[in-house]
Amino acid sequence: MRLDELRRLNKLLTEASDPSDVFMALRDRSLQGDAQRLALAGEHRRLESLANPERFMGNPPAQDLAREIVARLGELYRTAIAALDAGTAEGVVPAExxxxxxxxxxxxxxxxxxxxxxxxxxxxxxxxxxxxxxxxxxxxxxxxxxxxxxxxxxxxxxxxxxxxxxxxxxxxxxxxxxxxxxxxxxxxxxxxxxxxxxxxxxxxxxxxxxxxxxxxxxxxxxxxWIDGFDGEALRGRFPEGVPPEHVIWIGRRLLSVVGHAHKLGVLHANIEPAHIIVRPRDHHVSLIDWCYCVIEPARTHQGFRVYNPDFSAPEVAEKKAPLPAADLYSVGRCMLYLCGGDMASGAMPGAVDDRLQRFIRYLTRQSPLQRAQDAWEMFSELERVRAAVYGAHRFIELVVP
CATH class of the missing domain: 3.30.200.20 (Phosphorylase Kinase; domain 1)
Structure with a gap:
């Protein structure tokens, strides 16, 4: 958060006469019960994270302001919870x-x-x-x-x-x-x-x-509704594997949405081909089914809640603390699967260029500390691999048999 954004947040809190002036979950007519409480808690965590004083190291005045904001957010959050418990929260109109x-x-x-x-x-x-x-x-x-x-x-x-x-x-x-x-x-x-x-x-x-x-x-x-082929269906249409040039853009788009989620403190924690929806006509890729997600694990102490032998990172089975590297492992395994690779040995068809093979192996290293850590860095690296292997960018239609 920049200093001007911190000041705008402070202005919002200063002018707020009620928690519903700050937390949209209290004004959302579609929310009720546990869903409303979860949404409220999520908003509070997000705003508290944005105003974390550690973001302003080296700027004592900004750190002091951030501490005041975090304290005020806590007060408003507790007031909101108390109002929900009492059924008197302003602006809360449950949906029928x-x-x-x-x-x-x-x-x-x-x-x-x-x-x-x-x-x-x-x-x-x-x-x-x-x-x-x-x-x-x-x-x-x-x-x-x-x-x-x-x-x-x-x-x-x-x-x-x-x-x-x-x-x-x-x-x-x-x-x-x-x-x-x-x-x-x-x-x-x-x-x-x-x-x-x-x-x-x-x-x-x-x-x-x-x-x-x-x-x-x-x-x-x-x-x-999301129109498209899930990863399993798409792979099933290509007996020898999806052409590697197309696996690259699928991988890049998948890394971009994972990078977006990680920036907001959310791990998908269950990425597999069935949860990837590919729309061939415009190269659109969606990531669905966030039921097993992990939100801000360092703060919430949430752990992994599902293990998929083919696509989950080794640390999931070992019940270690969740890290973004686990999602990147799953992305790599999905790319391996789409390429027509052997899920047991990790071997890939000869049609997959060595440079792309090295990239996939880097994502799927067994140790999370030796594996890729940042989805956006891998997004950029995969573009460099694409340029090195296939030259200047061009749109090539994915024709699904």
Whole structure:
């Protein structure tokens, strides 16, 4: 944070007459209960981090101002929590959210929620009909099809039929059991944090539209639908591996959204091909499913919550403290997978240039201390590799068989 930004934050706090003047979570009509508390805690942590006095070492006046801001933020946060406990928080208007009790996941659902190719309106692709409506405040959604079920949630596809986004395609994600609510709420918190700042990488993230609860109290979230192939489906179309030149731009875009998240203190902690959505026509890449994220581990002492033998870093299995290097390992393993590499030995096809192979091996070193640490540095390094191997930048269409 620059000094002028610190002063603007101080002005906001000085002029605030109520916590809702500072914390947007208290004014968000779509938030209620635990989701509102999580969003409020996330806002507080973010602002407190921005005003950390250690950011202004060597400038005693700025450090003093930062300490005053952190203290004032703490007071407002405690006041907000007390008001929520008492049900008197100013500006808090819970959304009216209704989900029919009869909406339950059908038996024997597909093993994953992404089709082998993009699902579009009018192309149900054999999925079971959902056929129910979801009301969230002024917004209404028609969920037309169940598109799969994962470890934690059932996913439905539909569209907005009333409200600000009429006609837009959406995905509704509903926890299978109330015991899994914390994972849905963690994703909500992460997505709210990741929409902060001015990075264009926000467009590479699921768009959070509304929150809701199921008939048995399960947490649910409505997200904008993301068109494209997931990494598993894309790799399946190329028996010998995705052409390396295309793996490079997929890797760079993935590193950019990971770098954006790390800058805001969020580790995805479960990057795998199924969570990467690639849109070939314009080389757009999205990173989805933030349910297992880790937020500011040094502060929150959160640990890893899931281990994937093919894509998780060794330190995840060893239950070590989360570091950004773990996400970079997973990015490297995804690139190895897309290239058609051997997931056991790490060997890659001869079509993969040695320089790209060395880059992937650097991301996937076993020791986190010897591995790449900074996603943005690797983003720039991968561009240098691309230029060295393929020359001047040019757009080459990815033709999917």
């Amino acid at each position: 959210v209704v989900l029919p009790a009869e909406v339950t996941p059908p038996e024997d659902p597909p093993p994953q929620w992404r089709a082998s190719e993009p699902v579009r309106v009018g192309e149900p692709a054999g999925f079971e009909s959902a056929g129910f409506e979801l009301v969230a405040g002024a917004n209404r959604y028609r969920l037309e099809a169940q598109v799969g079920i994962g470890d934690l949630a059932t996913i439905f596809r539909g569209r907005c039929t009333a409200g600000a986004r009429v006609g837009a395609e959406v995905a509704a994600k509903l926890a299978i059991d109330r015991a899994d609510n914390s994972f849905i709420l963690a994703e909500i918190q992460a997505l709210r944090l990741l929409q902060q700042g001015d990075g264009r990488q926000r467009g590479q993230l699921p768009e959070l539209l509304d929150l809701f609860h199921g008939g048995e109290g399960q947490a649910g979230v409505v997200l904008g």
